[in-house]
Amino acid sequence: MPDLDLELYQGCYASSTAAYQALGRYLLQAAQYHLATYPHLLADAEDCVQEALINIYQALQSGRGPNQPAKFRSWCTAIVIFRVKDLKRKPGNRNPLISLDQPTDGADNALFESIVDDKTSDPGTVIPGAQMLVDFLLQIRDHPALSTSERTVIWEGYMNGVTTAQLAEQLGKTPNAITLLRKHGLDKLRNDKALMAQLQEIRQRMGE
Amino acid sequence: MNCQLARSILASLQSDPTQNAVARQHVLTCPTCRVQIDQLVCGLLAPAADEITCADCREQLSDYYEAVNAGGEIPTPLAPLAQHLARCPYCAEELQMLQATMTAWATGALPNLTQEPKFDLSFLHPAPIPVSIWVQNQVTKVRELFIEIRIHLGATLAAFGDLPSALTPTALPVLQRSEGEAAGMQVLILPAPAANLSMQLAVGPVVAKKAALVVKLNQADTGQPLANLRLMLYTAERRMLAGSTSDAEGSIVFRDLALGRYIIQVRTPEPYEIHLVLAEK
Numbered sequence: 001m002p003d004l005d006l007e008l009y010q011g012c013y014a015s016s017t018a019a020y021q022a023l024g025r026y027l028l029q030a031a032q033y034h035l036a037t038y039p040h041l042l043a044d045a046e047d048c049v050q051e052a053l054i055n056i057y058q059a060l061q062s063g064r065g066p067n068q069p070a071k072f073r074s075w076c077t078a079i080v081i082f083r084v085k086d087l088k089r090k091p092g093n094r095n096p097l098i099s100l101d102q103p104t105d106g107a108d109n110a111l112f113e114s115i116v117d118d119k120t121s122d123p124g125t126v127i128p129g130a131q132m133l134v135d136f137l138l139q140i141r142d143h144p145a146l147s148t149s150e151r152t153v154i155w156e157g158y159m160n161g162v163t164t165a166q167l168a169e170q171l172g173k174t175p176n177a178i179t180l181l182r183k184h185g186l187d188k189l190r191n192d193k194a195l196m197a198q199l200q201e202i203r204q205r206m207g208e
Numbered sequence: 209m210n211c212q213l214a215r216s217i218l219a220s221l222q223s224d225p226t227q228n229a230v231a232r233q234h235v236l237t238c239p240t241c242r243v244q245i246d247q248l249v250c251g252l253l254a255p256a257a258d259e260i261t262c263a264d265c266r267e268q269l270s271d272y273y274e275a276v277n278a279g280g281e282i283p284t285p286l287a288p289l290a291q292h293l294a295r296c297p298y299c300a301e302e303l304q305m306l307q308a309t310m311t312a313w314a315t316g317a318l319p320n321l322t323q324e325p326k327f328d329l330s331f332l333h334p335a336p337i338p339v340s341i342w343v344q345n346q347v348t349k350v351r352e353l354f355i356e357i358r359i360h361l362g363a364t365l366a367a368f369g370d371l372p373s374a375l376t377p378t379a380l381p382v383l384q385r386s387e388g389e390a391a392g393m394q395v396l397i398l399p400a401p402a403a404n405l406s407m408q409l410a411v412g413p414v415v416a417k418k419a420a421l422v423v424k425l426n427q428a429d430t431g432q433p434l435a436n437l438r439l440m441l442y443t444a445e446r447r448m449l450a451g452s453t454s455d456a457e458g459s460i461v462f463r464d465l466a467l468g469r470y471i472i473q474v475r476t477p478e479p480y481e482i483h484l485v486l487a488e489k
Contacts, residue, residue, distance in 0.1 A: 015333070
């Protein structure tokens with residue numbers, strides 16, 4: 001197995017079509033493994049893998065790949081898993097075969113998952129609990145204690161999935177400075193007792 | 209409305225109320241957006257020494273998996289990740305999925321494919337083709353200004369093509385530093401009356417498939433340069449790439465733009481956006 005991984009690693013670094021085809025085959029198996037209980041999404045698995053292959057190629061070309069062949073497979077696997085996870089979260093893509101009583105995965109304990117059921121996850125349906133969450137989000141956005149930089153770092157980091165390294169590059173700051181901005185911003189929000197009390201109330205009303 | 213646009217509108221403190229309502233409606237009905245909010249909530253409720261986000265966690269998740277798999281102690285640089293995984297159910301689930309996949313692969317439990325997949329691997333060997341740039345301009349508020357512009361790039365001249373009759377590019381001399389000679393460059397003036405500004409757009413020479421984009425902002429009624437206006441550069445997926453403030457001349461330069469799709473957003477009370485497609489043809 002390790003020899004095969006070395007071959008795959010070297011082939012992908014060399015932009016070999018055969019290596020990418022082999023990698024795509026493996027990633028498709030991985031995607032289908034996680035979509036086994038989502039038969040309506042199986043057709044989208046190939047698209048997830050196609051996107052993952054392009055991401056992998058771009059990362060390798062820009063020197064952002066793993067430095068050891070032994071870590072290559074898990075690195076690639078993680079990339080396709082993120083695509084699969086995002087696919088499952090899209091509106092209308094929740095599993096129609098699984099009931100609310102049946103825990104499906106670790107995320108079911110999370111606040112959001114607790115307020116979504118199969119009926120309300122249809123696109124266009126507003127969930128009452130979500131209203132409170134969005135109001136809460138807008139309060140954070142408008143919070144007077146946050147500086148512009150802190151607001152940008154928190155919003156882009158959490159809402160748009162921009163990494164600390166990317167934010168550092170975009171804002172012309174060091175990653176440590178971004179981390180500090182995020183920490184200071186979050187601490188300011190945590191120090192707002194009324195805001196945090198409201199958050200606790202939202203959690204309670206949604207059954208944690 | 210897609211997730212990125214909805215979140216971008218909601219992020220703006222001064223966004224249009226109608227757009228705000230549409231964006232809000234999107235977030236209320238979109239599971240993906242609500243997960244993002246919940247991730248912020250998780251972060252708020254569980255203070256950590258090093259506040260990393262789920263996006264940071266994704267970057268290092270496979271390293272963490274490998275460290276756990278190797279046994280022994282988690283390396284110090286991954287300690288914040290361990291903290292994050294302990295408090296974030298979303299990332300913990302992704303780690304679980306990664307572990308399950310790797311185990312399934314090692315034990316031969318991954319499903320067999322019923323047919324050989326056909327991936328488009330043309331990105332591996334891009335054909336050497338002439339470069340041209342497409343510009344698509346969409347003013348969010350003023351829909352009648354929706355136009356598509358093509359820019360032809362030569363060694364010394366950038367020219368906009370296929371323009372609607374209302375828009376005429378102006379030729380200005382620009383010094384092309386790479387050759388040390390004066391060269392011509394065309395500037396396109398894009399009016400945005402709703403925002404009381406006009407945006408001048410010029411594209412620099414393409415070097416190694418990367419171009420510079422020069423944006424100049426003037427007040428529409430007086431023609432005076434608009435200094436200290438904030439401009440954001442996003443990918444087509446609304447991922448922020450850069451943010452900059454116009455100088456005293458109202459100018460901003462984005463350098464080294466690779467071919468691709470971009471959105472330039474001017475942060476004014478009336479949102480103004482230019483959608484660019486920098487592409488080879």
